[in-house]
Amino acid sequence: MAAAGRSPEAGLSGQRSIPGWKQHIALQLKHRDRVQKARYKHVIQSYNRLLERSSLLRHITENLQIEPAESSALSSPELGQCIGIEDMKRIHQEKIQGMQKKCGELAYEIIEKQEIVKEKEGILEEQINSMLDMEDQLQTWMNKQFRWRNLVGAQEQVNLELKRGYDELLATQRRKESELREGEDFEQSCLKEILALKNHRAAVQNEINDRIKQKNLQRELERVKKARVAVHLARRTEEPDGAAKSSDEHAAKVDVPKKLQRCHRSSSTLETRPSSFHGFFKVFANKPRSKSISSFSEERYQPLPICVLSRVPSRALCILDTFESEVNAVKFSPNSKLLATGGAGRNIELWDIGGGSMQSLQKFEGSNSTITSVEFDPTGNYILAASYERAAHLWNINCTLPKDSLTGHTGKVTAAKFTSMLHRAVTCSLDRTVKEWDLNRGACLNTISVPSYCSDVVCADYHIISGHHDGKIRFWDSRTKQCVHDIRLHGKITSLNINYNVTQLLSCTRDDELNVIDLRMSRVCLNSKVFRADGFKCGCDWTKAIFSPDGSYVMAGSSDGTLFIWNVNSGKLEKSLNEHHKSSVNAVAWSLSGEFVASADRGKKAILWSEF
Incomplete structure (x- = not known):
């Protein structure tokens, strides 16, 4: 009975194991x-x-x-039935x-x-x-x-x-950077030694030349003394004086260099205003800046070293989106190692860009409103910024508080620039004035009244070039406060930039184009020098456009965050960068070394670009 009571599954388990899917089906049915x-x-x-x-x-x-x-059966009369059947x-x-x-x-x-x-x-x-x-x-x-x-x-x-590999590369990079700094220091010391040696050799050679010149002069005098000259007896008494006079004149001609025998142009010739704008810029362009002659002497900044060939940026080295507000202005220092930024945050922030990264160094305080422009002086020791509080502020980079504030405008100050003369600056404002300042005293030297709102200004010697909302670029003589010439474009001027050689002027307008003006020819260049591109839109009234340090390229940012770079010689679009900015680009800057480019947008983001 026990064997008969076993299930078939139990009987089969002794012979072979039941497959898993059958067990699974049985369990599911149960x-x-x-x-x-x-x-x-x-x-x-x-x-x-x-x-x-x-x-x-x-x-x-x-x-x-x-x-x-x-x-x-029960319904009998004796039971007394009351209910019928x-x-x-x-x-x-x-x-x-x-x-x-x-x-x-x-x-x-x-x-x-x-x-x-x-x-x-x-x-x-x-x-x-x-x-x-x-x-x-x-x-x-x-x-x-x-x-x-x-x-x-x-x-x-x-x-x-x-x-681990990154840490090793970082350590190697730091070691190489220290070696590079040591090499640069050694190079500077070698350069100083070479310069000192050259100066010494030049002094020795000058002494040798002086001795040779004296020997030649003595030899000539001896030859003159030995020469026999037949003279009349009546003029014998006059011969010594005449001979001495001739010898003195000959010696003077020997000693005086030929370039000093040429006559200089008088200062009155240069100070006279040319009869036409073409002639004015021709004189201005051909005149050497280091040998200009004027009625009064002015100290000027020493020329800055500049790169021979600028690099077109292709990738972002560093992206910063930690700003509290939008950035309106960026500028590199003359040595291309520092970057200054300013905007609606009311402060100027200084960044160290060594090694391709942006490290914050310090903040310059003192402005109570939005910063519109930032500028380094040619020595790199001072920063000048314009603001919406109707003033411009001057900082020493070693102090976070302003050294001086240039007040006097009655409207928002849109730009502030250093001039080529020491301790001089120029500002422009929406109050329709352009002012020239003495930075030593913090005093206004000249005030030029302009007929339209001024958006940007650049300087060239004694001449101030201003861009206006009425679409005109005006050229002013700061000594006479007179407009020398004006050029009309098709839209509002948003920015001006002048190349290093002071031969070309770049303007950006609200009609979405960049124009190059040849200062030597006093005309807007041909169509090949008017820069346009599909997708380029000028984003605001203060969009900045710049030359590269060598003047070979021009660059500007668009309203969609794209950076456009054109070749000045060919007039064609060289490159467009549209990877990281997502809002309108307000300002761009190109380092004097030609290695770095900085851009800032309205989305509180700044980017450092390079070729590699």
Whole structure:
């Protein structure tokens, strides 16, 4: 019996193992039976109770059919029957009909419950299938999770290796930078020694030349003394003086260099204003800046060293988006190692760009409104900034507070620039004035009234060039406060920039084009020198455009954040950079070394660019 009571599965387990999928199906069926039994147990119980009630009613109806016969037997006159037989039949018949009706209702209810049970079974089957699908998906996701965890572990190992390599490269870079600094120091010391040696050799050679010149002069005098000259007796007394005079003149001609024998132009010739703008710029361009002659002497800045070939930027070295507000102005120092930024944050921030990164050095405070322009003086020791508080501020880079504030404008100051003369600056404002300042005293020297709002200004010797909202560029003589000439363009002037040789002027206008003006020819260059590009849009009234240090390229930022660079010689678009800026570019700057480019936008972001 024990052997007969064993299940077939138990019997087969001794011979071979049951496959896993069969076990899984059996377990699922058992699970479904348990779930269905638990959910529909009360329905089955209700059904059983209804069956019991129906059987009870059937038994009662059978008894009622028997009771009339018994009641007829009992209905004798001696029992004093009060109710007739017909009435009792009617009553019992009504009860029977009521119970049959009740049984019909219960049967209909049973049928409805059976339909509900079938629907529930269908829903249950769907849920079971859905549960099985979800279990399969869960298993799939668990497998994927396991694979991704393995990949993450492998990537972490790769990252650790890369981090070690980066640390090694960083240490190597720092070591190379220290070696580079040592090499630069050694180069400077060698250069000083070479210069000293050359100066010494030049002094020795000058002494040798002087001795040779004296020997030649003595030889010539000896030759003159030995020469026999026939003279009249009446003029014998005059010969010595005449001979001495001739010898003195000859010696003077020997000693005096030929370039000193040429006559200089008088100062009055240069101070006379030319009859035409063309002639004025011709004189101005041909005149050497270091040998200019005027009615009074002025100290000037020494010429700055500049690169021979500028590099066109191609990638972002450093991206800063930690500014509290938009940036309106950027400027490199003359040595191309520092960068100054200013904007709506009211402060000037100084950055160290050594190694291709931007490290904050200090902030210059003192302005109570938005900064519109930033400028380094040619020595790199001072910073001049214009602001919306109707003033310009001058800082020494070693002090965070202003050295002086140039007040006197009645409107927003849009630009402030150093001139080529020491301790001089020029500012322009929306109050339609241009002012020249003495920075030693902080006093206004000249005020020039202009007919339109002034957006930007540049300087060239004694001449001031201003750009205006009426679309005109005006050229002013600061000594006479008179407009020498003006040039009309097609839109509002947003910025001006002059190249290093003071031969070309770049302007940016709101009609989405850049124009180059040849200061030697007094005309806007041909169409090849008017720079446009698809997608270039001037974003605001203070958008800046600049020359490269060597004058070979011009650059400006667009309203969509793209930087456009054109070749000045060919007039074609050289490159466009549209990777990082997402809002209008307000200002751009090109370092004098030609290596770096900086750009700033209205989205509180500044980027340092380079070629490599």
